[in-house]
Amino acid sequence: MALLELRNVSKIYHTGGEEIRALDDVSLELNNGEFISIIGPSGSGKSTLMHILGCLDLPTKGEVWLDGINISKASQRELARVRNRTIGFVFQSFNLLPKLSVLQNVELPMVYAGIGGSQRRERATAALNLVELGHRLKNRPNQLSGGQQQRVAIARALVNDPKIILADEPTGNLDTHTGEVILNLFRQLSIQGRTVILVTHNPEIAAVTPRRVEIRNGKVAERVDERLAGLHRQAAAAGMAAGLGVPG
């Protein structure tokens, strides 16, 4: 059974009497441990799809099944719980809380999970060590570089041990090299067995993932556009993958 399944999902916005179908009858199955990129041109509905996959939003029509549970009927409180335990988010603009230290930022999801103080500290430190920021615990987010901030965000996404990691343009605000480091982290997470979903319009990133889903005008495209998916540069991508230490 699929870990995450969309059945005929539509998201319709009504603005000024006009109907905008941000998602139009999308059906999709994601299995446990998959490494997927969602690609598509700007305005095609990628972020909307990600919000629904991440239980941040409910579809106008259709059903979302997560782990055998119908999410589309869940209450706000249940959705919050799913976001807390099952999903880890990484955003393009990092979204760290500026007034909390790096450590406190990473502890935050555990605070909402009701985990005690000492265990929180322990696990947050471990997660930060994993992204090699164990020495910057006391810093404020604005004292870190963009790449470091995104690594903190990844540590935060990981800390409640979620099954799914959702990242919306995680490298969008980073330079190429830093982006590769971040991407490498996602790769490793995928190898560890987590389901990782990357939303991107960067073909080089899409090329890294084994599976690609292309969204066009709110619909899942029948055939993935090779250029958009970076497949015409397969060789380069393979090279990059090799560079990251991933078996080709």
Added chain:
Amino acid sequence: MNLINTIVIGLKEIWAHKFRSLLTMFGIVLGVASLVGMSALIKGMENGMRESMVAMGGADKVLLEAQAVPAYQDHLADQAPGRTIRDVFALREGAPLLRVVSPEMTVPEVILTRGEKACDPSECVGAWPEVLEMNLHTVEHGRFFNAIDEERAHAVCVVGTGIRDALFGSPDEIGREIIPIGEKIQIGGQPFTIVGMFQHYMGEQEAKERALARRTPKAEPGSFQGPKRQKGWGKRGGWAFSRKNMTVYMPLNTAWVRFRIAGDLDGIPDPRLSDIDIKVRDLSNLEAALQQARNVLLVTHNGIEDFNFRTQENQVESINKQIENARMSGGIIAGISLLVGGIGIMNIMLASINERIREIGTCKALGATGTEIFIQIIVESVVLSILGALLGLLASGGLVEVLGLISPTGNTPVVTWQSQAIAVAFSAGVGIVAGLFPAVKAARLSPIQALRYE
């Protein structure tokens, strides 16, 4: 999500906007300071009134007052006898429910002199020994008048310590206590011998100050001390007592013979007493005792009701009413400033959640429920208002000092912990109410909108 964590985050949020938060708190600071200051002032007033009640003779004292004859007896007005010594004898014989009946004849507008020194007594009165029990006086030095003094209208008097201070010098000024028994003074130009002196009456405040002064060692004699300063014993917090210390008593007959008869040059001297005070045997039987006294007096007054009883209960009632009024108006002022403070807090909380929409969205994406966001905002609002309340308590210290200086009655304001607790609790309540709307707004925020917000 534990509360301490929430409070810490709230404090961080407040600390991040120090100046703004301080300005916001100002309404609460003012509200709390005025609430505490006002109640301290009223408490001081209350204490002063209670003390003065005791100083003036206790709660069981009843005044027999003169009053204009009622309308239906208007045609008898010229036959109204007024309160005379006959009433006193009649009450003694005919009203067994009364314990003490004390006649007083005031010697009006009189000045006491001794050589160069002069003073103005609070009351100069001819009285019977009953007056001691009536007005709760204690003769500490010498004696009070006896039957012979009364009978022969001896020119003797008993004075309070205030009179002694004015005519002979106070212990604070000359370093030792003078006991002027046997000394001669002039009362209204007539020579009198002092036969007794009352104890020094003082309020709680003064008693405390004295005890403190006794404990601190005196400066070495002969060392330079600077000019002598007025210490002002008995001024602060005890105007009723300083008044009581300025009493002069003489035998009733003396007042009559030496001042009334002589004072009235033409015609018949006025035989009316200036006061008849009563104490009843049993305060719980007050109504019956007063009815008995009324019956007796109606006989001596030929049925003319030119008198009335004034119980301390009436007095207590009117005092309570005054205090109630003062409390009410003070409470309204404090309430309004707390309300304004609350509006300020609500305003700042709304601004604050608007600034933090993305943060709130992030928290929701990380699994915060609406309730948790709600609590966070409420806690912040309450922390803000309680901080303001604590600052207000600090400020109230200074305010009370100032109020003490300008307070009209001279009663020291007393800060009570009850008023402080009420002020803080009220501020916390204001914080909760002010935070309610912003908190609901933040809790309802949809995570998508919050995350998309730029």
